[in-house]
Amino acid sequence: MELTRAIDAYCERIDAGYWAEPVNAVTNAAFLLAAVVMWHRSAGLPLARLLAVILGMIGLGSYLFHTHAQVWSAIADVVPILGFILVYIFAINRDVWGFGTWGALGLTALFFPYAALTVPVFQLLPIGASAGYAPVPLLILIYAVLLRRREPALARGFVIGALILIASLAARTLDEPLCALIPMGTHFGWHILNAIMLGWMIEVFLRHRARQGG
Template sequence: MDWTQAIDAYCERTDPSFWSEPVNALTNAAFLIAAAVMVRRVRGQGLPIAMALVAILAAIGIGSFLFHTVATPWAALADSLPIALYILVYLFAANLHFWNWPLWGAILGTLAFFPYAALTVPLFQSLPFFVISAGYWPVPLLIAVYGVLLRHRAPGTARGLLIGAAILTLSLVLRSLDEPLCTAIPVGTHFWWHILNAIMLGWMIEVYRRHRLAHR
């Protein structure tokens, strides 16, 4: 693989130059703002996993900025790896503290995400609109399932998860409309994926923080 090959994946990009996606690039500041807000809310409360999620949230913003400026395979990896890490760390935290599973159970439950994704991603790939973001759609589905299952055990947490799933769903819809609406909206709609995702990821940390403080 040529790790320096130019990638043109979004409506806003018109050439391989660094600032060909200014809106997509600059809206990644939303992730850094969300991380700054959440670090102040989490600091000093004895929540190491929450602090790790805040750090990953900031890394998502940096990685996505690189992808929407440099736009090469190595930058795409810098964009996607922090997102995958956030999903896995949050799932581990949910298994450990929302369900109170033992450590080994929380780890196994987290690893179960891989066969879950292997089963659900092809299903979304078979659907015309969902195929564009097929790799992401299993995530709001899983969050919603957790929210429904937790409604009696921890209703406040369940409500927070369902809100997060709804925000992520809207974010994915706008991400998926980037190319189809390119003629009508030359700047594209992908930048809304950044803004809404930053809100959603910060909110998910807040849901975890509130749950931990309420159930200690």
């Protein structure tokens, strides 16, 4: 693998310079802001605090990718996102469904075959690289449906989160198609909406834990 191979994936980037994507780079501050807010709100809940830390890492990884734009920084961009997904699924499996640690880990591991099955389906749609993320809002909605009677407030929170994520995926997908109309692209909307969505998902978990008495 050529870790230093240059990647030109977004409308805003017109050369290989460090600040070739200033809007895409700077808007990663939204992740850091959301991480700080959720860190303070999640005192006493280790999993929520871990999610807040990973949220901050998402911002840093994405910043590195939109400034360096190489294979190694692309890895730094996607690994924290995967980490957030897995930790969140584990938290819901353990603290909402009530599975023990090992049961929750086993169910969380099912995300990988789930993604392997659903990503090719989404690749049939004209959404480009966003197909790799599309299974996530679907999974959130599946959890919402399954929890709608047992935890209706949590289910509503999941629906809101899924809708925000779908909107952010739209911004990501439309970046190149709208490049001629919007020279800086629309990828920055993916950052801002994603930061809101991830912070909201932590908030949904915190509210559930508060209703359960901690």
